[in-house]
Amino acid sequence: MVAMNYVQEMRQLIGHRPLLLAGSNVIVLNARRQVLLQHRLEGVWGLPGGLLELGESLEEAAIREVREETGLQLNALDFLKVFSGPDHFFTLPNQDQIYVITALYVSHSWQGDIVVDKTESRDVRFFDLQALPTLGDEYREYLDYFLSLPLLPSLPR
Numbered sequence: 001m002v003a004m005n006y007v008q009e010m011r012q013l014i015g016h017r018p019l020l021l022a023g024s025n026v027i028v029l030n031a032r033r034q035v036l037l038q039h040r041l042e043g044v045w046g047l048p049g050g051l052l053e054l055g056e057s058l059e060e061a062a063i064r065e066v067r068e069e070t071g072l073q074l075n076a077l078d079f080l081k082v083f084s085g086p087d088h089f090f091t092l093p094n095q096d097q098i099y100v101i102t103a104l105y106v107s108h109s110w111q112g113d114i115v116v117d118k119t120e121s122r123d124v125r126f127f128d129l130q131a132l133p134t135l136g137d138e139y140r141e142y143l144d145y146f147l148s149l150p151l152l153p154s155l156p157r
């Protein structure tokens with residue numbers, strides 16, 4: 001919640017003008033090579049993740065967000081790519097403008113049981129990569145990038 005307090009404080013200073021926000025998303029895979037998706041309260045399916053809190057690293061944010069949103073504790077995290085630029089500019093329904101910088105990670109080493117955080121999610125579960133539900137645009141971009149990588153066949157089975 002620290003990140004949201006920071007955003008609210010910044011909004012009081014700058015109004016709806018563009019704000020630069022940084023965050024992390026994680027592609028969490030299970031032993032069956034399925035991807036963990038979160039059905040967000042806004043109604044879209046996406047990857048677990050969220051905004052950095054003040055003083056937090058991208059990796060720390062990724063681990064924290066996965067734990068908060070899914071109940072899983074990541075044991076390992078591999079960096080994939082940073083997404084940013086004009087394609088990652090959004091005007092929110094309240095007219096707030098944001099540029100989002102997102103670090104994308106992948107993890108296939110985790111422990112725990114899925115626990116749905118009802119304050120942020122309707123559901124959390126694993127899906128086959130060939131049978132994904134309708135995703136939010138940014139999450140589709142992240143998974144398309146991941147699926148284009150030559151490392152995919154070498155992932156643990």
